[in-house]
Amino acid sequence: MSRIAQVPISRNAQRLVLLVLLTLVIFMPAYAHAYAGPGAGFAVLSSFWTLFVAFLYSAYALVTWPFRTLLRMFRRRKAFAKALVRRAVILGFDGMDPVLAARYMDEGKLPNLAKLRASGTFSKLRTTNPPISPVAWSTFMTGVNPGKHNIYDFLACDRRSYLPFLSSAEVKGPKRRIKVGKYSIPLGKTEIKRMRRGTPFWHRLGKAGIFSSIIRVPVTFPPEKFSGVLLSGMCVPDLKGSQGTFCLCSTATGGAFREGGTRVPMKRKGASLQSYIPGPVTPLAEPSKSSAEELRVRFEVYPTAGLEGAKIVVGKKSFVVKLGEYSEWIPVEFKAGLGVRAHGICRFYLKQINPEVEVYVTPVNIDPAKPDLPISHPITYSVYLAKMFGAFATLGLAEDTWALNEDVLDDDAFLVQCYGNHEARERQLFDALEKTPEGLCTCVFDTTDRVQHMFWRYLEEDHPATRGMAQSEKPLVIEDLYRRVDELVGRVMQKVDSKTLVMVVSDHGFQNFARGFNLNAWLHQNGYLALRQGKTESGDWFEDVDWSRTRAYTMGLNGLFLNVQGRESQGIVAPGAVAEALKAELIAKLSGLEDLAAGRTAITGVWDSDDAYAGPYTGNAPDLIIGYGDGVRASWDSVMGKVTSAIFEDNTKAWSGDHCVDPRLVPGVLFCNRKIAEDKPAIVDVAPTMLRIFGLEPPAYYDGKAWTIKYEVN
Amino acid sequence: MQTTTTLTAVISGTSVDWPLMITLAASVAVGLGMVVVFGFTSNQKAIKRSKDQIQANLLAVRLFQDQLGAVLRSYVGIITSLGCYLRLSFTPLLIVILPLTVFIIQMDRFLGWTPLPAGQSFLVKARVANADALNEITLRGSSGEEISADVVHMPGSNEVIWRIPALDSGSQTLKVSVGGRTVAKSIVIGEGSYPRRLSLIRLQGSVWKRLLDSGESPIEVDAAVQSIQVIYPTRKISLFGFRMNWIVWFFVFSMIAGYIFKSLLGIQI
Numbered sequence: 001m002s003r004i005a006q007v008p009i010s011r012n013a014q015r016l017v018l019l020v021l022l023t024l025v026i027f028m029p030a031y032a033h034a035y036a037g038p039g040a041g042f043a044v045l046s047s048f049w050t051l052f053v054a055f056l057y058s059a060y061a062l063v064t065w066p067f068r069t070l071l072r073m074f075r076r077r078k079a080f081a082k083a084l085v086r087r088a089v090i091l092g093f094d095g096m097d098p099v100l101a102a103r104y105m106d107e108g109k110l111p112n113l114a115k116l117r118a119s120g121t122f123s124k125l126r127t128t129n130p131p132i133s134p135v136a137w138s139t140f141m142t143g144v145n146p147g148k149h150n151i152y153d154f155l156a157c158d159r160r161s162y163l164p165f166l167s168s169a170e171v172k173g174p175k176r177r178i179k180v181g182k183y184s185i186p187l188g189k190t191e192i193k194r195m196r197r198g199t200p201f202w203h204r205l206g207k208a209g210i211f212s213s214i215i216r217v218p219v220t221f222p223p224e225k226f227s228g229v230l231l232s233g234m235c236v237p238d239l240k241g242s243q244g245t246f247c248l249c250s251t252a253t254g255g256a257f258r259e260g261g262t263r264v265p266m267k268r269k270g271a272s273l274q275s276y277i278p279g280p281v282t283p284l285a286e287p288s289k290s291s292a293e294e295l296r297v298r299f300e301v302y303p304t305a306g307l308e309g310a311k312i313v314v315g316k317k318s319f320v321v322k323l324g325e326y327s328e329w330i331p332v333e334f335k336a337g338l339g340v341r342a343h344g345i346c347r348f349y350l351k352q353i354n355p356e357v358e359v360y361v362t363p364v365n366i367d368p369a370k371p372d373l374p375i376s377h378p379i380t381y382s383v384y385l386a387k388m389f390g391a392f393a394t395l396g397l398a399e400d401t402w403a404l405n406e407d408v409l410d411d412d413a414f415l416v417q418c419y420g421n422h423e424a425r426e427r428q429l430f431d432a433l434e435k436t437p438e439g440l441c442t443c444v445f446d447t448t449d450r451v452q453h454m455f456w457r458y459l460e461e462d463h464p465a466t467r468g469m470a471q472s473e474k475p476l477v478i479e480d481l482y483r484r485v486d487e488l489v490g491r492v493m494q495k496v497d498s499k500t501l502v503m504v505v506s507d508h509g510f511q512n513f514a515r516g517f518n519l520n521a522w523l524h525q526n527g528y529l530a531l532r533q534g535k536t537e538s539g540d541w542f543e544d545v546d547w548s549r550t551r552a553y554t555m556g557l558n559g560l561f562l563n564v565q566g567r568e569s570q571g572i573v574a575p576g577a578v579a580e581a582l583k584a585e586l587i588a589k590l591s592g593l594e595d596l597a598a599g600r601t602a603i604t605g606v607w608d609s610d611d612a613y614a615g616p617y618t619g620n621a622p623d624l625i626i627g628y629g630d631g632v633r634a635s636w637d638s639v640m641g642k643v644t645s646a647i648f649e650d651n652t653k654a655w656s657g658d659h660c661v662d663p664r665l666v667p668g669v670l671f672c673n674r675k676i677a678e679d680k681p682a683i684v685d686v687a688p689t690m691l692r693i694f695g696l697e698p699p700a701y702y703d704g705k706a707w708t709i710k711y712e713v714n
Numbered sequence: 715m716q717t718t719t720t721l722t723a724v725i726s727g728t729s730v731d732w733p734l735m736i737t738l739a740a741s742v743a744v745g746l747g748m749v750v751v752f753g754f755t756s757n758q759k760a761i762k763r764s765k766d767q768i769q770a771n772l773l774a775v776r777l778f779q780d781q782l783g784a785v786l787r788s789y790v791g792i793i794t795s796l797g798c799y800l801r802l803s804f805t806p807l808l809i810v811i812l813p814l815t816v817f818i819i820q821m822d823r824f825l826g827w828t829p830l831p832a833g834q835s836f837l838v839k840a841r842v843a844n845a846d847a848l849n850e851i852t853l854r855g856s857s858g859e860e861i862s863a864d865v866v867h868m869p870g871s872n873e874v875i876w877r878i879p880a881l882d883s884g885s886q887t888l889k890v891s892v893g894g895r896t897v898a899k900s901i902v903i904g905e906g907s908y909p910r911r912l913s914l915i916r917l918q919g920s921v922w923k924r925l926l927d928s929g930e931s932p933i934e935v936d937a938a939v940q941s942i943q944v945i946y947p948t949r950k951i952s953l954f955g956f957r958m959n960w961i962v963w964f965f966v967f968s969m970i971a972g973y974i975f976k977s978l979l980g981i982q983i
Contacts, residue, residue, distance in 0.1 A: 053772060057772075057776070058789075061775075061785070068779075068780065072780055211780065211781070229778075316980035380773050380776070380777065381777060383769075384774060386766075387766040387769045388767070388774075434787075435777075436781070437781060
């Protein structure tokens with residue numbers, strides 16, 4: 001072999017050849033040759049277009065710059081004139097528990113939080129009654145009690161139908177339609193009604209010229225207009241309009257899921273298996289028609305030769321998923337016809353491949369890059385985040401707790417999903433920190449809540465869901481969670497300067513959920529709730545309840561309602577003295593109720609909502625609020641308006657920790673890098689405190705009071 | 715309106731604007747072909763990522779307009795991502811540019827020029843190696859008859875230009891003689907809607923130069939005549955009230971076709 005042949009062509013030589021070719025092409029003297037087809041043509045054109053748009057915007061910015069700067073200087077001077085800090089960062093960790101935090105800090109497992117405790121503040125943070133996330137975060141942002149912001153639970157009760165509806169927002173299709181052939185075409189936009197009242201404190205900051213970046217604070221859907229950017233959090237629906245409906249596509253047959261998911265058949269066809277993702281009901285049919293067609297996206301699964309994974313084909317997109325792993329976020333389009341389509345994203349998890357094939361598909365999230373409903377303010381903010389960092393979960397309750405509860409996902413798969421979302425949120429937080437050098441930056445992480453809900457069973461010695469399992473075998477999932485939180489706080493502290501005020505807050509703490517209490521069953525057995533003749537139990541949503549003989553009922557997690565004449569459609573309890581007497585009777589009977597079998601106090605407090613709340617929306621509140629004791633919560637059936645024979649039951653589900661109990665048992669946490677001189681801080685105080693530190697006076701109607709904060713840096 | 719007329723003409727087979735039809739067909743074929751090649755030869759994921767980054771940074775400029783630092787960082791991001799995007803488009807560009815260039819040159823021979831109109835005069839230009847040869851240069855027709863014509867000698871550039879009448883339609887040959895050696899050059903005279911392949915020049919020289927400019931065999935290296943050029947009228951294609959060179963329509967239609975095919979095939983460009 002010749003010497004030349006032995007020498008491999010170097011990278012430089014390759015580059016030289018490319019350069020020569022390019023030079024030849026560029027300098028060939030014919031006008032036609034400048035064009036190299038649509039591929040390169042698009043590249044060049046779109047590059048110029050981008051530069052052109054950037055140039056246009058720069059020109060606009062340059063021309064308007066003096067005016068904007070003057071205005072900003074004026075507004076900022078006004079806003080920051082009395083401000084005690086230039087920037088405040090609030091890290092929200094939903095459900096972070098002060099007892100666990102203190103324990104892990106004492107054990108040296110949370111060094112960054114311990115540093116905050118030592119140099120600043122660590123305290124319990126009094127929560128709302130009931131201590132439920134949408135209630136507590138609404139109070140956090142509005143500075144008022146539920147009687148003024150109208151959120152009492154995830155669900156509210158329709159007093160006419162005795163059916164539940166989502167308390168935070170209502171999504172309605174356009175009222176007017178036009179019929180064209182088989183289609184009923186909506187005229188106008190989908191209407192999204194925000195049920196939460198009150199004004200978030202960042203709106204007040206915005207009016208004073210202070211910019212805010214707000215990420216995933218619960219009950220911010222639909223997003224409202226203000227001076228800043230906001231990504232909506234808890235209560236954003238999935239594409240079906242639900243709060244999260246997964247699907248399990250399987251060749252095996254099985255029963256329907258209790259809630260939160262659907263089972264979809266998967267059929268073999270040659271080398272592939274075919275199934276579909278159920279989507280929303282077509283918008284091109286009358287919404288009242290029960291036969292309205294459900295839109296679907298079909299997909300095919302091709303198991304790999306070694307059965308270690310499968311290729312999945314969805315529309316034009318194909319990808320390979322390994323057994324026991326998730327795909328990335330896959331865009332899906334539900335086509336209704338006439339060019340109408342809904343855009344979503346979902347992830348596929350290959351659960352099983354032999355002998356049966358099972359693919360779990362997450363709830364179809366609204367695509368943040370093409371949002372069919374507004375999930376951010378401005379609407380382009382979610383597009384910006386999606387383009388900058390890739391697709392991310394937009395669903396309010398993005399972590400699929402139902403799938404773990406129904407054994408569709410195992411612990412590991414659930415955790416991978418949780419921390420995937422958590423990491424996406426972290427990227428958004430750090431971007432917001434960078435983009436908000438002055439003003440307010442707030443980000444709420446849901447992972448703390450979901451992981452504690454689902455893995456509390458491993459903390460307890462004798463939880464019904466892990467009974468018989470040795471304590472030493474139980475994974476330290478929650479400890480790991482707190483370590484991750486601590487590590488994140490450490491990174492945030494490194495990112496901010498010492499002049500920035502940093503607060504870590506949670507809306508409530510956590511406790512064991514070992515026993516379920518069916519309040520409807522108790523009401524039935526104590527003569528307050530009646531069933532139809534011959535019935536000893538009732539199905540979901542009071543299916544077999546005889547309202548003409550029912551005086552009280554419960555729906556949701558902590559509320560108890562009287563069946564009041566003139567308020568409920570079939571009410572029988574006279575308002576006024578009779579209703580008051582009935583409330584007093586129920587408070588007396590329920591307070592201190594014992595769970596004899598478990599040796600626990602099931603109910604440690606019952607509050608009359610007339611005493612607990614004040615404000616214009618108290619009429620929508622339940623009549624009584626039940627505070628469950630340690631280890632007890634409303635049973636799964638009770639929440640869904642079901643009446644069972646048994647009043648108490650063991651909770652054997654993975655969902656094993658909870659906070660929908662007596663608020664005194666589950667305060668949240670408050671960390672701060674400054675000393676806060678307040679004995680009993682409450683979540684309702686956050687809004688007035690934030691206004692005060694930015695030099696604004698909290699409005700008189702606020703129920704919270706601003707804390708005294710020591711601003712010298714320790 | 716014109717498109718409808720053209721379509722009707724195609725269907726009926728009468729008065730078809732063949733140059734336009736060929737341009738359209740070539741545009742669609744090239745649009746499809748180039749998009750497919752681009753899809754196969756480019757890093758689709760990286761291109762999407764770059765485009766997303768460009769869009770994200772543009773949005774950031776708007777979203778955080780009052781944060782000067784953020785805006786400046788976004789401009790840097792736009793420039794960086796654009797550079798990355800162009801770099802990623804470079805590989806497929808290199809792969810398609812040579813065959814496409816050859817294709818366009820060949821198409822230009824058919825569509826860029828029209829045959830010499832019969833009955834009108836046209837220019838023939840010859841270049842010789844030595845200015846002395848200009849005194850003995852002669853021009854003859856296909857059958858060897860000497861053509862009398864207005865002639866201009868340009869010793870400074872060793873060129874001679876004849877203005878001669880185009881008489882009979884069809885393919886013909888011009889013969890330029892110097893010192894007993896004759897070099898022929900083909901010409902096409904006549905009307906007709908169907909495009910003919912035309913060679914503007916016959917010359918000595920490199921393969922590249924001939925590839926770009928000539929459609930004929932090279933002149934022998936030792937011949938005194940270096941090149942013979944015929945000035946054909948340029949062809950304009952009319953559409954939507956605009957008369958443009960075919961390459962303009964080709965550019966427009968292949969871009970439209972490319973846009974449609976990239977959307978249909980889900981290819982990132």
